[in-house]
Amino acid sequence: MTFGGRSVRIQAVVASMLLGIFAIFALVLGGLPGVGTPSADATSTVAPAPASISTSSAPGGFVGVASCAGTTCHGRMEADGKVVRQDELQRWQEPSTQGGAHSRAFAVLSGTRSKQIAATLGIGDPTAAGECLGCHATPASGARGARFLKQDGVGCEACHGAASGWIASHYAVGASHASNVAKGLIPLDRPAARASVCLDCHFGSAKPGQFVTHRIMAAGHPRIAFELDLFSSLQAHHDEDADYVQRKGRTDSVRMWAVGQALALERSLALYAGARGTEGVFPEFYFLDCHSCHRRIYDQDTRVKTWEANPGRPIPAGMPPYNDENLIMLSAAAQVAAPALAARFDADSRAFHASMGRDRPSSVAAARKLAASAAALAAEFASDRLGGDMGFAIIDRISSTAMAPRFTDYEGSVQAVMGVDTLLNALVKSGRVTVGAAAGIRADINRAYGAVKEPNSYRPADFRSALGSASRAIGALR
Numbered sequence: 001m002t003f004g005g006r007s008v009r010i011q012a013v014v015a016s017m018l019l020g021i022f023a024i025f026a027l028v029l030g031g032l033p034g035v036g037t038p039s040a041d042a043t044s045t046v047a048p049a050p051a052s053i054s055t056s057s058a059p060g061g062f063v064g065v066a067s068c069a070g071t072t073c074h075g076r077m078e079a080d081g082k083v084v085r086q087d088e089l090q091r092w093q094e095p096s097t098q099g100g101a102h103s104r105a106f107a108v109l110s111g112t113r114s115k116q117i118a119a120t121l122g123i124g125d126p127t128a129a130g131e132c133l134g135c136h137a138t139p140a141s142g143a144r145g146a147r148f149l150k151q152d153g154v155g156c157e158a159c160h161g162a163a164s165g166w167i168a169s170h171y172a173v174g175a176s177h178a179s180n181v182a183k184g185l186i187p188l189d190r191p192a193a194r195a196s197v198c199l200d201c202h203f204g205s206a207k208p209g210q211f212v213t214h215r216i217m218a219a220g221h222p223r224i225a226f227e228l229d230l231f232s233s234l235q236a237h238h239d240e241d242a243d244y245v246q247r248k249g250r251t252d253s254v255r256m257w258a259v260g261q262a263l264a265l266e267r268s269l270a271l272y273a274g275a276r277g278t279e280g281v282f283p284e285f286y287f288l289d290c291h292s293c294h295r296r297i298y299d300q301d302t303r304v305k306t307w308e309a310n311p312g313r314p315i316p317a318g319m320p321p322y323n324d325e326n327l328i329m330l331s332a333a334a335q336v337a338a339p340a341l342a343a344r345f346d347a348d349s350r351a352f353h354a355s356m357g358r359d360r361p362s363s364v365a366a367a368r369k370l371a372a373s374a375a376a377l378a379a380e381f382a383s384d385r386l387g388g389d390m391g392f393a394i395i396d397r398i399s400s401t402a403m404a405p406r407f408t409d410y411e412g413s414v415q416a417v418m419g420v421d422t423l424l425n426a427l428v429k430s431g432r433v434t435v436g437a438a439a440g441i442r443a444d445i446n447r448a449y450g451a452v453k454e455p456n457s458y459r460p461a462d463f464r465s466a467l468g469s470a471s472r473a474i475g476a477l478r
Helices: 010-016 089-090 113-121 128-137 156-160 177-184 190-203 216-220 228-234 243-247 253-273 326-337 337-355 360-382 390-396 410-429 436-442 442-451 460-475
Strands: none
Touching: 113 128, 113 177, 128 190, 156 190, 156 253, 190 216, 190 228, 190 360, 228 253, 228 410, 228 442, 253 326, 253 390, 253 410, 326 337, 326 390, 326 410, 337 360, 390 410, 390 460, 410 436, 410 442, 410 460, 436 442, 442 460
């Protein structure tokens, strides 16, 4: 699967998930004991600290990937651990899969494309440029141990947090997952915590080197796209088995998706309302719908209309709208799972779009109000499980006659087909849809993917038809 400026190739990956790979929950390696040692919640003898682990860094320090690489920890070649797989590092650096993408992040900076981008921006060597290292290497803000190497790319601690405080205890009996979290382990089993970590690089943050501006994309950086649950599945280095469930509970993919949508929107609006919202005298185009400007230009006797009216965007024709991919998904989820907040959210959404046609102060105020609504929805989704038939209902709402007219742009359509697919996977995982039945409607979903395969040939009407067909097929399985 790639999310470049040129293509989206998701269908093959997700199809493989439907054939039985339903470990949808990525990067949750915290609280893992060593080989032969029961879970930290269990009772047995304490395993000795593996020789590969160094705890010499100051509290809150980064110890490096090598500190996790012992064969009694996560560095095995085979997944034969008694409690955890223990081949997590091999999966992290697997060169042939998307699961190895994080380990390749730094190496990408030595490639031709990265050098061209850096040269255009005038930032020098991309392997040393702060604009790149914020996301292409572990963003280590604390002390760094002797084994910490930026060349390792996005390593364990980029997601799990600086490990010096918890690395020695997380495999020991008596140290529960909660105690490890108290010592600095990031609780990625919690949707809001996982979203916060992932969004820093896969969406943007106010921290140094973690925001892909329009200038960076114009220089050649791939387009930014993200969906928490689907991206989590691509980075899963663990099995959600009985031991995992005992320590952290079973993950609710519908909730993960919904919380991810809400917090992505909140993050986007917070960045827009802050210093990132402008660059010089221009707005930061990163926040706007790319296809509203990047369209073919025609000059002839009769006009060729290259845009479609969008009922969710009450702005004057010809003005570039805010990218509302997460707005659309969140509206669908709210109407099903949080109806008490749905009307408020939709009103704030329309008010925000309308404010974009007035002035920046008005849009900033409206953005902050809408961000508060998104945060309220995130809290509502996180407070309760959204499984069961909720997945069916949200899929139906995404492709409903009320929502479908809003799919006029590429980004929103990509988000919609990813959402439908990840929600279908959640239904399979929960046992409400069989693997065979899901595979039987793969052609319908692949047709929707085909409509957004290439940004320059995006066909809104074809996409809406394909999405509706896929949704009806899924609904028939209810």
